Amino acid sequence: MVAAIRVVDHPLVRTKLAALRISTTPAREFRMLLEDLGMLLTYEASWNLEVCDATITTPIAVTKGATLSQRIGLVPILRAGIGMLNGALHVFPDAQVWHLGVYRDEHRLVPVEYYNRLPQTPTVDRCFILDPMLATGGSAVAATDVLKRWGICHIHFIGVIGSPEGVYRLSQHHPDVAITLAAIDDHLNDSGFIVPGLGDAGDRQFGTGIYACPRPIE
Numbered sequence: 001m002v003a004a005i006r007v008v009d010h011p012l013v014r015t016k017l018a019a020l021r022i023s024t025t026p027a028r029e030f031r032m033l034l035e036d037l038g039m040l041l042t043y044e045a046s047w048n049l050e051v052c053d054a055t056i057t058t059p060i061a062v063t064k065g066a067t068l069s070q071r072i073g074l075v076p077i078l079r080a081g082i083g084m085l086n087g088a089l090h091v092f093p094d095a096q097v098w099h100l101g102v103y104r105d106e107h108r109l110v111p112v113e114y115y116n117r118l119p120q121t122p123t124v125d126r127c128f129i130l131d132p133m134l135a136t137g138g139s140a141v142a143a144t145d146v147l148k149r150w151g152i153c154h155i156h157f158i159g160v161i162g163s164p165e166g167v168y169r170l171s172q173h174h175p176d177v178a179i180t181l182a183a184i185d186d187h188l189n190d191s192g193f194i195v196p197g198l199g200d201a202g203d204r205q206f207g208t209g210i211y212a213c214p215r216p217i218e
């Protein structure tokens, strides 16, 4: 199986992404852009959802309609994925939201899981993972592992920027997971940042910058 990888080339996505990348974009605008991209990318990622036929009544007549046949779970990866959540909720207002906490150890560039309160058995049929950055791919692979262990078969990763290395890693580990992105950038630098990228999406949306110093919960 080969992972379905889609880069959304819509003019709104391209222009909002360009504004997001600019280093002087303030946090308040960064959050708005990320929310918009969360909505646009979630819409694009949901084109092949299964629907059931339904009979509906308009003020004029009875006619045919459709309803979604699967329960949707939105899974923002803390912290940065939070910025995409409200946008995704505009697309799926009835979705369940399951937060997963994963940060990347900045020295070893490996994912560290620190938050997971999933119930024992799955309560949704299809999950959309939300995380703006797919760098080494370690966090996305770890989050997908968690969801698969939970029992979810249909998983879709929605990100804003991916690196070639991250896309390759996620698609190698989980070829059944579709990937939707706004861009695949050039490469990862020695510090594991995507180039040209946009910097640290968590710090930029929350204004934490150099003050952020993540620690696992003991």
Ligand code: PRP
Pocket (backbone or CB within 6 Å): 077, 078, 079, 080, 081, 102, 103, 104, 105, 109, 110, 111, 131, 132, 133, 134, 135, 136, 137, 138, 139, 140, 166, 192, 200, 201, 202, 203, 214
């Ligand atoms: C960033 C990003 C992803 C991860 C990507 O989070 O939001 O979760 O790194 O890197 P990877 O593909 O190499 O795993 P970060 O660790 O900065 O945590 P934060 O969201 O709390 O800022």
